[in-house]
Amino acid sequence: MNTDRAFLVIDLQQEDAFPLHDLHPVIANNASLLAAMRGAGIPVIYTRHVNAADGSDLPPGEPLDSAGRPLSYRAGTRQVEICGALAPQPGDRVIDKPRYSAFHRTDLDRQLRELGVRRLIVTGVLTDACVLATVLDAFALGYGVDLIADACTSTTEAAHNAVLLIMANWVYAIELFSTDQFLRRLDGEPHQSCRPTEPDQFAHRPDQFVATIVRLQATLGLPRREQE
Template sequence: MNTDKAFLVIDMQQEEGFPLHGFDRVIHNNARLLDASRHAGTPIIYTRHINAADGSDLPPGEPLDSAGRPASYRAGTRQVEIIERLAPRPGDRVIDKPRYSAFHRTELDQQLRALGVRRLIVTGVLTDACVLATVLDAFALGYRVDLIADACTSTTEAAHNAALLIMANWVYALELFSTDQYLNALSGEPHQSCRSSEPDQFAHRPEQFVATIARLQSALGLPRQEQE
């Protein structure tokens, strides 16, 4: 088994309390990456965001439903389960987390170090919440991160891209890929990616946001897309 790196799939759950941009495409890309990772013998770790059913462990201000329970990711509901198409297989690991970061109050760091993992392949949702928080903590803990941009998403494409730019600007241990380019790299074929090379390398003014996203997409080998 390849234990130099691990594939971390963040919160690809059945929660439907908010829309996710291009989610079918993200599911498809995660399925391709999971197949390739299993073929390569890479350990696979899923996270599930789960809130205590009675709301007893929620952070301040977390939305509640009319009964005073967590409005999303409530323990004991179908919504916390991994999407069926991406369901874990025997030997995969599943880590439940109570906060955005997969490292907060979990055994993820200990499990990775026990495996000898130094590099994480990261996908999942939401790019601007749990993915962002996890990548920042991974960087702080000394891991290198391969983030697969089009295997992540958020509620809007703008939010997704804003988070990608934050990470590309400041997470120096980060390498960004598209799914196609990462699969090329995994098979030893020519590929392209985007590495953080200097502080704030994608700095931009508000009116430059769309052009800066286009520059990042070009670096990843992705077709330019119209922004919301």
């Protein structure tokens, strides 16, 4: 088994409390990546965000229903299960987490170090919440990160892209890919990616946001898209 890297699939669960942008293509991209990772012998680790059913142990301000229960990711419901199209296979690992970061109050770091993992391949949701928090903690703990941009999403395309820029600007151990380009890399073929080389590499003014996203997308080999 190839254990210097691991594939971390963040919170691709059946939770439907909020709409996600381009979810079906994201699921399809993750399915392609999962098949490739398993074929390459790269360990697969899923995370599930799970809130205690009675609402205990929630962060301050977490939305509750009229009975004081979490509005989303409630333990014991269908919503916390992994999407059927991406179901874990024998040998995959599943880690439940109570907060955004996959490292917070879990044994993910211990499991990775026992495997000898030095670099994480990251996908999942939400780009601007659990993905971002996990990537920042991975960076702080000394891991390199390959972030597959079109295998992540958030509630809006703008939020997703804003966080891609934040990570490209300040997570020096990151390399960003599209799914197609990462699979090309895995196969040893020529590929494109974005590897930050200096602080604030994608600095921009508000009126330059769309143009800066187009520049990032071009480095990833992604087709240009109109922003929301």
